[in-house]
Amino acid sequence: MATDRNQAAESDLLRFIAAGSVDDGKSTLIGRLLYDSKSIFEDQISALENTTRKRGQEGMDLSLLTDGLLAEREQGITIDVAYRYFATPRRKFIIADTPGHEQYTRNMVTGASTADLAIVLIDARKGVRTQSRRHAYLAHLLAVPHLVIAVNKMDAVDYAQPVFERIKADFSGFISELGARNVRYVPISALKGDMVVDRGENLDWYDGPTLLAVLESAEVATEGDNEAFRFPVQLVARPGGGRDQRGYLGRIESGTVAVGDKVTVLPAAISTSVTRIHTHDGDLQLASAPQSITLELEHEIDISRGDMIVHAASEPWGKSAPAITQTLEAHVCWLHEQPLDRRRPYLVKHTTRTVNALFEEIAYTVDVNTLERASDVSVLNMNDIAHVKLKLHRPLVCDSYEQNRPTGSFIVIDPASNATVAAGMIATD
Amino acid sequence: MSIALVDVNAGRAAKRAPRVRLSELDVLESEAIHIMREVAAGCTTPALLFSGGKDSAVLLRLAEKAFRPGRFPFPLLHIDTGHNFPEVIEFRDWRAKELGERLIVRSVEDSIASGRAVEKPGQGRNSLQSVTLLDSIAELGLDACIGGARRDEEKARAKERIFSFRDSFGQWDPKNQRPELWDLYNTRVHPGENIRVFPISNWTELDVWQYIARENIALPSIYFAHQREVVRRPGGLLPVSHLVQPRAGEAVETLQLRFRTVGDMTCTCPVESGAATLQEIIDETARTRITERGATRMDDQTSEASMELRKKEGYF
Numbered sequence: 209m210a211t212d213r214n215q216a217a218e219s220d221l222l223r224f225i226a227a228g229s230v231d232d233g234k235s236t237l238i239g240r241l242l243y244d245s246k247s248i249f250e251d252q253i254s255a256l257e258n259t260t261r262k263r264g265q266e267g268m269d270l271s272l273l274t275d276g277l278l279a280e281r282e283q284g285i286t287i288d289v290a291y292r293y294f295a296t297p298r299r300k301f302i303i304a305d306t307p308g309h310e311q312y313t314r315n316m317v318t319g320a321s322t323a324d325l326a327i328v329l330i331d332a333r334k335g336v337r338t339q340s341r342r343h344a345y346l347a348h349l350l351a352v353p354h355l356v357i358a359v360n361k362m363d364a365v366d367y368a369q370p371v372f373e374r375i376k377a378d379f380s381g382f383i384s385e386l387g388a389r390n391v392r393y394v395p396i397s398a399l400k401g402d403m404v405v406d407r408g409e410n411l412d413w414y415d416g417p418t419l420l421a422v423l424e425s426a427e428v429a430t431e432g433d434n435e436a437f438r439f440p441v442q443l444v445a446r447p448g449g450g451r452d453q454r455g456y457l458g459r460i461e462s463g464t465v466a467v468g469d470k471v472t473v474l475p476a477a478i479s480t481s482v483t484r485i486h487t488h489d490g491d492l493q494l495a496s497a498p499q500s501i502t503l504e505l506e507h508e509i510d511i512s513r514g515d516m517i518v519h520a521a522s523e524p525w526g527k528s529a530p531a532i533t534q535t536l537e538a539h540v541c542w543l544h545e546q547p548l549d550r551r552r553p554y555l556v557k558h559t560t561r562t563v564n565a566l567f568e569e570i571a572y573t574v575d576v577n578t579l580e581r582a583s584d585v586s587v588l589n590m591n592d593i594a595h596v597k598l599k600l601h602r603p604l605v606c607d608s609y610e611q612n613r614p615t616g617s618f619i620v621i622d623p624a625s626n627a628t629v630a631a632g633m634i635a636t637d
Numbered sequence: 638m639s640i641a642l643v644d645v646n647a648g649r650a651a652k653r654a655p656r657v658r659l660s661e662l663d664v665l666e667s668e669a670i671h672i673m674r675e676v677a678a679g680c681t682t683p684a685l686l687f688s689g690g691k692d693s694a695v696l697l698r699l700a701e702k703a704f705r706p707g708r709f710p711f712p713l714l715h716i717d718t719g720h721n722f723p724e725v726i727e728f729r730d731w732r733a734k735e736l737g738e739r740l741i742v743r744s745v746e747d748s749i750a751s752g753r754a755v756e757k758p759g760q761g762r763n764s765l766q767s768v769t770l771l772d773s774i775a776e777l778g779l780d781a782c783i784g785g786a787r788r789d790e791e792k793a794r795a796k797e798r799i800f801s802f803r804d805s806f807g808q809w810d811p812k813n814q815r816p817e818l819w820d821l822y823n824t825r826v827h828p829g830e831n832i833r834v835f836p837i838s839n840w841t842e843l844d845v846w847q848y849i850a851r852e853n854i855a856l857p858s859i860y861f862a863h864q865r866e867v868v869r870r871p872g873g874l875l876p877v878s879h880l881v882q883p884r885a886g887e888a889v890e891t892l893q894l895r896f897r898t899v900g901d902m903t904c905t906c907p908v909e910s911g912a913a914t915l916q917e918i919i920d921e922t923a924r925t926r927i928t929e930r931g932a933t934r935m936d937d938q939t940s941e942a943s944m945e946l947r948k949k950e951g952y953f
Contacts, residue, residue, distance in 0.1 A: 220660075220661055221661045221664055221665075249925070289796070290792070290795045290796045291788045291795055291796075291838070291839070292789075292795060293788070293789045293839075293841050295841070295843075300661050300841075300844075302839060314816065317818070318816045318817065318818055321818040321819045322818075322819060322820075442671070442674045442675065442678055443674055443677055443678050445707055451706050451707065457674055457703075458674075459667060459670070459671045459674075463656075464655065464656045464657065487702070488701055488702040488705050489702075492657075494655065494656075494657055495657060496656040496657040496658075496659070498659070498664060498667050498668070498671075499657065499659065499663070499667050500666075500667040500670035500671050500674070500702075500703070513678055543816045557821050557823070558821075560675075560678070613819065614819065614820070617818070617819045617821065618821065619818055619819075619821045619823065621823055621825060623825075626823070626825040626826060626827060627815060628815045628816050628817075628818075628823045631816070631818045
């Protein structure tokens with residue numbers, strides 16, 4: 209492989225979500241991160257100053273940086289997820305900015321699905337509130353690997369350490385009940401800039417890292433670290449057109465594969481071995497998630513889109529075989545205004561396979577504010593989180609979401625409207 | 638790809654599998670390849686919008702990575718405003734020929750001649766492209782158009798999906814977008830509807846330039862510093878051409894400059910720059926304090942919501 213590639217591109221990428229309402233200072237926090245990391249351009253600053261002045265205020269209101277679209281301002285609504293980008297010399301960041309109050313669950317679930325880290329904002333004056341628990345619960349449900357509790361508006365409580373410590377103590381009970389790991393607490397003032405990018409001079413009693421330092425150093429666990437090799441076939445390239453052999457195009461969702469490895473094609477459970485790993489840049493001996501590659505196999509087998517190639521059980525990393533199943537137990541979040549109609553079949557898209565499915569049972573719904581469960585539910589409305597049982601027309605090859613996000617997640621599509629109506633996370637049995 | 642084996646066993650008791658470590662550009666590239674292949678698998682009659690600009694030049698390289706040694710599963714489509722820089726048109730034709738892929742050109746001039754589009758005096762033709770694009774989608778029966786838009790360009794783009802659904806009028810309804818979770822894309826449409834697909838949504842301007850340098854992607858010459866006659870207008874410099882002539886009292890200056898974006902010659906402004914190589918452009922991009930569109934697009938300065946309004950009308 210070429211080794212003279214641009215070295216500047218070696219810094220890595222962290223996707224995070226900032227959860228909180230405008231009242232918690234979320235927009236100000238994102239504005240502060242962008243501004244203090246010098247990611248705001250001059251034309252944006254002058255536009256910001258203009259708008260601030262038009263609204264009869266002085267200086268620059270950082271929260272306006274994430275101000276919405278015309279459609280939002282006209283109708284006083286918020287449109288789900290906006291993506292924002294900034295970089296420091298250490299890392300590139302993608303922020304999923306999820307505003308919204310009434311549709312919060314839907315928005316946050318969407319943003320959290322691809323996040324490596326979630327920031328939950330707590331207003332120091334108000335302490336732990338219902339929504340703080342809701343945000344932490346959703347981050348945990350979506351298996352976001354890192355959780356940062358940012359206690360904001362420390363300037364409004366005179367930067368008092370006991371306020372911070374009390375909130376930390378209040379919240380940690382709930383956090384351990386959730387079973388969340390990798391949790392950090394940082395006191396900040398997004399308005400004044402303390403402990404966001406710069407340490408400031410007001411929080412000397414806090415000796416941990418700034419919020420940006422946490423973002424820069426959080427370990428990004430790519431699915432390459434998950435050792436179970438999972439390769440859903442996207443497309444099949446037939447011989448001809450410069451190709452002598454059938455090639456299976458796809459992206460490695462987890463794990464690593466090498467030439468010579470024994471593999472099994474699922475759900476048919478046929479074994480063969482990898483003869484070639486092809487890319488446009490040349491052949492590889494070894495490839496890992498999330499590389500997009502073309503695999504060639506020793507035997508001619510009938511393989512099509514939606515099949516999954518995994519390591520054979522005889523391989524050292526092939527022990528954790530996925531499940532092949534026609535029933536799914538999963539947590540789903542209903543995303544659409546039109547409620548679930550259990551009489552109708554829906555489509556489940558899981559990796560590259562789409563199958564017909566019926567919602568056979570709603571075991572319970574979870575109240576995201578109290579975490580209490582309600583059984584005896586027959587309908588799911590927008591923003592509902594439920595534990596359900598699905599019956600599938602054809603089998604899926606899957607892992608639990610906890611073990612493997614890409615092969616443990618699915619979306620539900622209404623075949624009549626083609627709308628994406630729900631998101632699902634496969635439960636551990 | 639810059640591939641290095643990492644000894645993840647170092648300092649750990651448990652033995653772990655070796656793996657390949659990927660750079661941020663590798664990850665973005667792989668995501669884009671995955672998206673293009675989902676289009677090929679899920680859409681019936683897609684096309685790739687190729688303008689000859691840097692972002693669509695990157696798309697073509699990504700399509701090579703996704704489908705070679707096979708052919709692209711879609712033709713290239715250019716909506717030609719008739720106001721393009723000649724260097725860009727020349728590049729467009731050369732690149733399509735080099736790839737051996739089919740290029741379809743549809744022209745805004747024709748839409749104006751047939752009365753489908755009406756030119757507004759003093760405004761460029763970028764917004765008129767929507768009419769021609771929607772007509773082409775209907776004519777060719779396209780259910781998906783792959784485009785090179787990026788979310789870092791503009792705030793309306795920041796809220797757009799990677800698979801962005803358009804109704805039978807070609808309209809984008811920001812309030813009614815399909816939720817997009819994980820990398821599970823919903824490619825389904827009814828007849829007459831279409832999807833715009835943006836494989837480099839998550840790339841920044843700097844990522845694009847670093848990738849162009851890494852992959853040695855050819856570009857139209859106007860992206861590199863050169864001498865050109867310009868006039869100064871409110872909103873920026875404008876290149877003198879058969880379409881833009883100096884007005885009474887305006888001085889023509891010859892400056893060293895380059896274009897950060899390419900589009901309608903009557904409203905695309907160059908920036909003063911001595912950056913003549915890819916590395917110099919990367920350094921300049923990393924240092925610049927003005928956004929790509931803020932510096933170069935007069936039509937985006939018309940109002941705070943110009944892009945949002947154009948997109949609702951069917952613009953890509």
